[in-house]
Every structure is written in structure tokens, then in C-alpha cells.
Amino acid sequence: MEFIFDLLTPYGITENTFQNMLIAAILGISIYITLYAGLFSLANAGFMATGAYVSVILTTRYEWDFLLAVGAGIIAAGLISAIISVPVLRLSDIYLAIATIGFGEILVVLLRNFDRIYELIVNKEETITGGATGIKGIPVITTTEYLLLYLGIVVFLMVRLHRSRFGRALVAIRQDNKVAANMGINVVYYQNMAFILGAMIAGGAGALHGHLNRIILPENYGFDRAVDILTFAVLGGTTTIIGPIVGGFIIAYLPEILRRTDLVGLLGDIFGTDLGRYQANVRDMTVGMILLGVIVFLPQGIASPAMWRRVANRIWNLFNPAEKSDA
């Protein structure tokens, strides 16, 4: 691993940044699979929270083995998604988006008040999720190798999925679910499976993320995180598996880009104030701009093969005018 960081550190990619980039890529894939099935769901931040809290509580309170705890986090996220998927996936389009936003917010409020609810039910005071102050003092167990391994497994699964019956069924459903149903594809089953699969991937990412920063807070997994995850997929594009990975890498690398291009200082000069303390807000502002700009100007995302082919053709034609007249 060391030699990779020797290469990357001059570009501002420290180990910590690289880990965040990997987590972002995994989360991007988790929303990619639901979008691949034609579902616009914003619940992945909630499933990430489930994975993170379950695995962290298991490792810190019950001293489980790390990998077992991550597995339990993945399964917990899968179970919760299985419970809500059947009723929620009756909705589509923006109604699905609203319902999943509601689900994420309920989960955040529950995590914030879990101890009080526990006290109400069991009549015993105990600190489990730690309320709004979160769980502190989590051992840092996640390493870059674990993240790379998990990303590798997820990418392998996705590539296999594209060529399987399951993947082709999802493509058919995304194109037109009525036609897909007429061709004998069980639309409800496949959409539910895609939703649960995305939730499990997000749960694993949450479990790994929980053991990365020594502290987890309910606010980390709210609406802002859901929008971030959406941005990974929108920026990269969802036509290929490369898209969400590229999108996640860019957004996680964004603070470093802002620091290098000194956009914070530039904005500070324009407004005449020192914005050094408010880098997070400048970063969020840029994310908003990216979301708006990409959806308006590049609806296929920046990692769309069709767009790059067009760009390459145009450059090729620029240097070979004869070829153009032939065509």
C-alpha cells in the first residue's frame, strides 16, 4: 500500500482521502443498482446508517469480530430494506423519492432518540446509540485493504450481474416496466431484489465507514448524505459501472481540488471576508453547482462512453478533415 500513497500524496490524496474516495465509490454503486432497475430511491443513507450502527454496536458493546460485525451490518440493512421494499416500491417516480426521504428522516430521528425509546419499552436506562452525541471511541479497524477488497467484490458482482438474466431483466424493466411484465419478467420481484441489493451494499459501506473515524453521529446519515450519494451517481452517470465510481472519487476529492485551486480564497476575495473556517460550505456550494450543471448540460454524466466517443470523433475529425468528407 505504501508505494501507492508515495505516488498519490503529491496530488493531495492522503490515506484518509483515499479511504473516503473508496467509500464514496461503494455508495455510488449502491445507488447505481437501484437506478439501474429504474428506481429513484434516496434511502441509501438510511441503510448506511443501519450498517454503521449495527456493526459498531456489535464491535464495541459485544466485542464481536470485525468481519462478522460487518456481515451483520450488511444483513441488518438487507432485512430493513426487505421490510420496507414491498410497500414502498408500489410507488414510483417522485413519490418513491419522497417516501424514501421520509424513511431516511425517520431513521435519523429514531437513532437520535433510540435510548429514550429503549427506556420507554424496557424501563431501563442504558446508552446504546448515545443519542445526538453519537457513539464515541470506536476502534479504527477499517484499513484501505478492506475497502479495496469490498469495492472489488462489489464491482465483480456488478459486472457479473450485467451479463446475467437478473441484470438483463433489470435493463428491460428500466426501459419500460409494462413491456417487461408482458415478456414474463416478474417486475415486482426484480425491483425488490435490486432495492435490497443496493441496501446491502450501502450497509456494508456504512459498517466500514463506522470503523474509520472513531465517532458516528445520526446527523452523518441524514438528507445531506442522501444527496451526496445521489450526486456520486448523477455526476458519474449511470450508463456504466465506471460512472458512480468516477463520480464518488471526484466528489470525495473535491475539498482537495478546492484547496489546490484556492476557490475558497477567491470567493473570500470577492465577498471581502475570510472564508477559511467555512470550507465545508464552499464545498457544499460546489456540490450544488455540480448537481445543477451536470443534470442540465450532461444528463448522461461525465463518464458516459457515448459522450466520450463523440468527443473523440470530433477531435479525430479535427485532425483528419479528409476522413470527414468521406463520411
Add this chain to the structure above:
Amino acid sequence: MATHQNSLEWRASVREIRNRLKVLTERYPIIANVLIIVLSALLGYFIPYLAAEPIFRTEFNNPEQNFILMLARAGWYSMFALGYALVFSILGLLNLAHGAVYMAGAFAGLWITANQDLPIEYALPAGMLAGGLIGILVDWVAFLPLRARNAPRTSQLISSIGASIFLVNLAFILFIDQFNAPVNRFPAEKVNSIRAFQGTVPIERIEVFGLTLIDQLDYTVFPMQVTMFVVAIVMLIFLQFVIAHSKIGKAMRVVAYNPKVAQLLGINVSLIFAVTFFLSGAFAGAAGVLQGMFRVVGPFMGSEVGLIGLTVIVLGGMRSIPGAVVGSFIIANLQIATIAMGYSWLEEAVVFLALFLMLLIRPQGILGEPLQDRA
């Protein structure tokens, strides 16, 4: 078989009653609205009352106080949600940047009174104007290009989220620049100089035309709470009146039915879109200024009420304008009842639970038409 026949007949009669009610509400929108508000308010009186009374009745928690709190909250949510519902009913798109527009209106009102030292009377018009203009700007930047290429509705949702994040964080930087603090208040002496805006001085007695109705209240009412409720009702009636009787309202209804048909009929569709966004933004701006005077103004004030407003319009029916007010009453009731029972920490959970359950049980909302676009 007989039961099946019965249920069919029952359904037919329900449908007939609904159609007649619909015709009546279209013919007499103002009376219908007042009725809706009175019914919701009566309902609002009894839900917190029944919820809180058996458990405890303390000096801090009495039904009259709950009722006042509920009315003020319902007024605040209605002012906000009317604009949401207006945009959705005319354009069929969900504008998640509405919370940012609300914040921008409050910011403009605050800036003009605190920084430019203009009197407080200018705050409300300035907030409404700023909200309206930013509403049009959001339409031009985030929705117009997508409408032009006929993008799916989810793309419009994403672009409105992007616009919202951008506006909120830009406002944060501007707040730091203008006030050196991320959260600010309207100057108290200015706010208290106008009776209707007093946010810190409670009413001691209620007089109507020199006639004392109630003296020495055993509960607290702030003039601002009354103002918010009254403004919300005036807005609802104004909006219903415009849509039902004015020429531009007729054009709006045609555009809502089908923009292409409207174009063929010689209606300036882009003007109608601009007017819709201006009205929606102006309502959000007014809500922001009034709520900002009552509490505080900050760049993130729109994100909380934004999600609650979403719940409100989902409950009331996303294409229904009176539905926004009904939804506000329901949400305000639920919240006040939860607080009155002593579970104030579940205040948000109740809202989102209502949102979630409503979408599962009846996605078109209470006053909405059945959805056609479900899979």
C-alpha cells in the same frame, strides 16, 4: 355477490357526493375555503384537547394554549406549503428549492431592515419581491432547460436539490459577510413598533371594535401568531380567487391541463410559468419574513420547514391548493398533540411517519385525485 353489489353502490354514491362537493367548491371557492379552515380548526381544537387533557393539565399545558400554538403553526406551514402546492398543481414538478426561496425572502427582509436601516414595514414587501424573483430565477436555471428537452420528472427533482444546496450555502457566505454571524434576529425594537408584528410582547386582552372579548388571558398569545394565521388565510383565499375568477388563473388552469394545448390557444405559456413561480416564491418569502421576525433568520431555516412542507402537501393532496391548508392543520395538530403528551423529541418523527404512511395508504393525498402515473 350481494355484498359486492352493495360496495359498488356505496362507491358510486361516494363518488357522486365527491363530484357534487367539487362542483360546489369550484363555484363558491371562498365559502368552501372558510368552511375547510373552520372544520380543520375545530378538529384541531379537539385532537390536542383529547390527547392532553386525560394525561395532565398544568399551567403550561392547557387546551386553549395548545389551540393557539396549533393555529400559529398551521398558519406558518400553510403559508409555506401554498407555494409548493401551486407549483406542483400547475407544472407537476416538485420544487425542493422552495425552502431556499423561503430563506432568501427572510434574508432580504432582514437585510433591508437591519443593514439598510429601512423601517420594518418594508420587510414584508421586500421579502415577497425577493422570494418571487428568486423563484423565477430558480425556474430559469433549474427547470427551463430540462422542460425544453422534456427530461423526466426525477431530473427536475435533482436539479431543484442542486439549486437548493447552492442557494443555501451562498446565503451562508452572504450571512457571514453581512452580519458576521450565521444566525441573526430582526431588531427587536423595530419589530415591536408595529402591533401586528410584535414577536416578544404577548397580548393581554382581545378587543374587537372597542369591545373587550377576553380579558386577562390564562394563556399567552403573541400578535405574530395571530398575524401568521390571518396572512395564511388571506393568501389561500387570494390564490383560490385568482385561479377561479381571473383571466390569468384561467390560463393557469389550461397550462396545468396541457401546456401544448395552451400554446395553441394563444396563451403565453412561459409568462404563466413565470407568474406561477413568482407567486409561489412571494408566498414563501412572506412566510420566511414573518417566521423570521417571530424567531430567527439563518441560512438553514428552510431545510427543516422544507421537508415538513413536503409532508403537508403529500397529506393534503399534491395537486390541491386547499389540500395544502388541510395538510398544515393535520401536521400542526399531530405535532402539538405529541408535544402536549410530553414526547416533544418525537415531534419530527411523527411528521415523517405521517408522510411515509400516507404515501403507502393513499399516495394522492386527502383531497387529491387518484394518480394515473403509478406503475
